[in-house]
Amino acid sequence: MSAGRLLSVLLLLQSRGRVSARGIADELGVSVRTAYRDLARLQAAGIPVYAETGRNGGYRLLEGYRTRLTGMSEGEARALFFAGLPGPAADLGLASEVAGARLKLLAALPAGLREEAARTAEVFHLDAPAWYQEPEQTPHLVLFADAVLTRRVVEVRYRRWRAPQEVDRRLRPYGLVLKSGVWYLVAASKSRIATYRITQVLEAVLSDERFDRPPDFDLGAYWTSYLDDFRTRRFSGRATVRFSPRGLRRLPDNLPPEVVRAVESTATAVGDNGWVEAVIPIESPEHVCGELLRLGVDVEVVAPPELRQAMAYTVGVLTGMYGST
Incomplete structure (x- = not known):
């Protein structure tokens, strides 16, 4: 059950007055059955939602009832968008506003929804920076x-x-x-x-x-x-490359997803040792040379000639550096 969706249903009833279950389902992109379950959950949480029958019937809140989402400052209102993103909020200088907005939002919810929101917050966490990267310094x-x-x-x-x-x-x-x-x-x-x-x-x-x-x-x-x-613009060229079975397994961890997808869609078997040949998109011979060398002996460039030469040159230099004397 989504606490955010329940809050959306509540605010929808508050802003529209009377809404049918079908109208709620269409607005929130859920099934009518889910809309009925959400309405029942609101009633169970103590929200005065009642049904009106008839041709123009639907669901509405008890006359005079309104949620108590009041007392927020302009900064806290802005910060609501980042309520689940503490890292980006801090980057934007909104860390304290986010904390204040979340407390006020939780305090305004009925007990049942407050507990649901708290459980949701406990089990989801967003960490935006990629692996092996330090967060960038952004003074401006x-x-x-x-x-x-x-x-x-x-x-x-x-x-x-x-x-x-x-x-x-x-x-x-x-x-x-x-x-x-x-x-x-x-x-x-x-x-x-x-x-x-x-x-x-x-x-x-x-x-x-x-x-x-x-x-x-x-x-x-x-x-x-x-x-x-x-x-x-990034992938302006093409290369024909062969990969060993181990190289194929290591592809997702070493090459861009566009290259991985290209291998999956164009790979054909070469010989009977499990190697495949595929056509992949590349930026430039210099750039892709470094990427392909991560796979070591599990990759062989077939074409274009300038990329094959770049690979051979780099391997030759490495052999000179690490070869036996």
Whole structure:
């Protein structure tokens, strides 16, 4: 039973007045049977929910009853979104607000729902950074969070990969994204909307100039499109590679998921020793050479020639370093 969904049902009844079980099911994306169970659970928890029969019947709260989600500050209201994300909330400077909002939210719930919410909090924990990575230091993150919420222009000095490496930008921040423990800013400059890694911001000054974010801008849709474009640009080449049975087992731990999926879909048997040959996407010979060498003797590059040469050169250098004298 989802405590969050029960709260959604309660707030739906409070905001709509009268709602049918079918209406609740459609709104929350659950079955009608689940909606009936949720309504019964609310009644069992002491919430005055009652049914009205007839053509326009449905479920509603007793006249005058309202949940007591009051007394929250503006910061606590913002922090509700991060109630289950203590790490990101702390990054954004909202740690104390999150704690206060959660306490007030729990205090406002009836005893039954309060216990359900507490049990849920005890068994779920989110740790955003990936394995083998230290959390990035983001001294400008709080400033950007303020800029996003208040829609104020930010003057930044940014370090990028291509020359000139350090550039000045006047940005209109549209949103922040946390991806695998790394914070990104989505912002509009004079010419386009782009993505900026927060740790690459060298200087940032929050101005008094305000801006209007386009009403049709969807941060989630933009990020999905950005990731699709990134993958397309990232894997610009192809290589034919052979893997041993042990190499196949080690693939998920050593190569990107796009490569793993390509092997699964294109692999064909080579000989009778369990080796397979597959066509995989690659960034560049230099980059993929290092990735493939993680598999040691369980991988062999067939093509292109420049990648095979890069592998041979690297192995030759290693042989010179570690060979017997």
